[in-house]
Amino acid sequence: MYTKGKDLLNLTKESNKKIWEIVLDFECERTGKTKEEVFEGMRNVLKVMMDSANKGLNEEVNSISGLIGGNAKKVEDYRRGKTISGDIINKAMARALSVSEVNASMGRIVAAPTAGSAGILPAVMITAAEVLEKNEDEMVKALFTASGIGQIIAKNATVSGAEGGCQAECGSAAAMAAAAVVEMAGGTPEQALHAASIAIQNILGLVCDPVAGLVEAPCYLRNSSGAVNALTSADLALAGVKSIIPFDEVVDAMYKVGKSLPFELRETALGGIASTPTGQKLMKDIFGE
Amino acid sequence: MKLYGVFDILGPIMIGPSSSHTAGAARLGKVAGKIAGEDFKKVEFYLHGSFAKTYKGHGTDRALVAGVLGMEPYDERLRNSLEIAKEKGIEIIFIPTDLGDQHPNTVKFVFYRDDEKTIEVMGSSIGGGNILITEIDGEKVEFTGEYPTIITKYKDRKGMIADISKFILEVDVNIANMKVTRNPQKITTAIIELDAKLDDEVIEKIKNIKDMINVVAINPI
Numbered sequence: 001m002y003t004k005g006k007d008l009l010n011l012t013k014e015s016n017k018k019i020w021e022i023v024l025d026f027e028c029e030r031t032g033k034t035k036e037e038v039f040e041g042m043r044n045v046l047k048v049m050m051d052s053a054n055k056g057l058n059e060e061v062n063s064i065s066g067l068i069g070g071n072a073k074k075v076e077d078y079r080r081g082k083t084i085s086g087d088i089i090n091k092a093m094a095r096a097l098s099v100s101e102v103n104a105s106m107g108r109i110v111a112a113p114t115a116g117s118a119g120i121l122p123a124v125m126i127t128a129a130e131v132l133e134k135n136e137d138e139m140v141k142a143l144f145t146a147s148g149i150g151q152i153i154a155k156n157a158t159v160s161g162a163e164g165g166c167q168a169e170c171g172s173a174a175a176m177a178a179a180a181v182v183e184m185a186g187g188t189p190e191q192a193l194h195a196a197s198i199a200i201q202n203i204l205g206l207v208c209d210p211v212a213g214l215v216e217a218p219c220y221l222r223n224s225s226g227a228v229n230a231l232t233s234a235d236l237a238l239a240g241v242k243s244i245i246p247f248d249e250v251v252d253a254m255y256k257v258g259k260s261l262p263f264e265l266r267e268t269a270l271g272g273i274a275s276t277p278t279g280q281k282l283m284k285d286i287f288g289e
Numbered sequence: 290m291k292l293y294g295v296f297d298i299l300g301p302i303m304i305g306p307s308s309s310h311t312a313g314a315a316r317l318g319k320v321a322g323k324i325a326g327e328d329f330k331k332v333e334f335y336l337h338g339s340f341a342k343t344y345k346g347h348g349t350d351r352a353l354v355a356g357v358l359g360m361e362p363y364d365e366r367l368r369n370s371l372e373i374a375k376e377k378g379i380e381i382i383f384i385p386t387d388l389g390d391q392h393p394n395t396v397k398f399v400f401y402r403d404d405e406k407t408i409e410v411m412g413s414s415i416g417g418g419n420i421l422i423t424e425i426d427g428e429k430v431e432f433t434g435e436y437p438t439i440i441t442k443y444k445d446r447k448g449m450i451a452d453i454s455k456f457i458l459e460v461d462v463n464i465a466n467m468k469v470t471r472n473p474q475k476i477t478t479a480i481i482e483l484d485a486k487l488d489d490e491v492i493e494k495i496k497n498i499k500d501m502i503n504v505v506a507i508n509p510i
Contacts, residue, residue: 063306065346108365110299110301111300160416
């Protein structure tokens with residue numbers, strides 16, 4: 001069993017396994033289910049992720065409130081021409097936006113780890129699998145890697161915006177995605193944890209300030225930037241860049257920062273961009289008063 | 290400390306936008322509807338706290354109605370549940386209110402059944418799509434819907450628990466949690482959470498125990 005990043009690393013060393021195998025083994029042990037059953041369960045998760053990452057690319061998907069919509073399609077159309085940051089980054093951003101839009105339109109998504117941050121992992125995984133030419137089974141394996149990182153964060157810190165701010169949601173999602181991609185690309189478990197550490201450090205302190213209290217804006221933008229954060233963190237780790245602070249300590253730091261964020265900046269819609277004059281006006285437009 | 294499973298982290302598979310305000314609300318509706326029984330013509334939803342303030346923006350209203358109609362939190366018809374209820378001739382009323390010292394995401398359901406009985410259920414969406422049912426017909430209860438659960442109501446007497454658990458033992462199922470409460474009218478409510486679900490046959494046997502008033506079986510959702 002593992003509750004810390006260092007446990008996970010030790011287990012991979014002792015048994016000469018990858019992170020995804022350790023996570024799958026532990027899930028079987030925990031639930032009494034067979035490897036096949038659990039693996040197929042995760043394949044089902046991947047299918048829902050793929051559908052939600054794809055839907056907004058071809059059609060305008062609008063949120064129930066009308067605050068956001070149609071942006072995934074805009075980026076998908078734009079990336080076919082000349083872009084600043086390149087095709088891969090733009091593809092990942094479009095997919096992350098798509099999941100956010102599907103979520104806000106009351107479509108079907110997988111909370112990963114939350115509904116508000118649901119776009120990051122699918123966008124990063126699908127885009128990286130395309131680049132690395134990995135098949136569906138390899139993507140399912142990467143989801144176990146991501147899940148293992150998420151389990152450790154949820155256990156030692158939090159993945160809830162109300163508790164820890166956006167860093168806890170989009171930061172955790174980016175850390176999970178970064179580690180998953182590193183392992184998918186053939187990186188070591190150590191490199192996977194370095195990628196996760198880097199991703200969290202990149203957005204440490206990010207507040208949760210949803211306009212009108214809805215899981216829409218700025219969530220969709222932070223899903224897009226979270227996907228980019230994960231991809232670049234994975235590349236840094238694969239290039240051999242190390243986080244000088246170990247993963248477990250980064251997770252502890254994230255939790256402490258979250259706890260010290262004022263209440264207004266933790267999903268209450270009382271601070272950040274939610275409390276700007278325009279943010280307040282939008283809230284009145286939607287809910288009256 | 291809780292051990293998170295891989296599908297606690299990558300999941301639930303749900304209709305957006307919010308695990309607490311949409312997925313949790315749908316689960317609350319589903320359990321409440323199951324407790325009420327299937328035939329009702331009107332449901333009132335008393336919404337408390339954050340549910341009262343933001344229910345429209347998060348689709349909490351649609352999720353609650355989808356739940357009472359028996360839909361799962363991942364059912365894509367969820368967003369059309371208000372229209373579906375209308376087609377079925379079920380009257381739906383939302384009443385933002387203050388239910389007192391409750392979790393911020395709390396709802397009280399009042400079901401008006403076809404047989405003129407009313408059933409009240411109260412529960413909270415406590416985060417990540419997880420729920421807690423806190424009251425049934427004014428009686429305090431506490432269960433999460435994570436386990437297969439049976440809710441039994443009977444005239445209080447000695448040996449009743451033994452009679453019920455005998456049938457559960459017969460099919461080799463373990464009891465995970467049990468809570469028994471008795472009201473001044475000597476009516477007892479026993480909420481029994483199990484490690485595996487019971488077949489209809491076993492439920493029938495429990496229903497036929499002497500002094501049993503009502504048995505409701507709820508499977509994990």
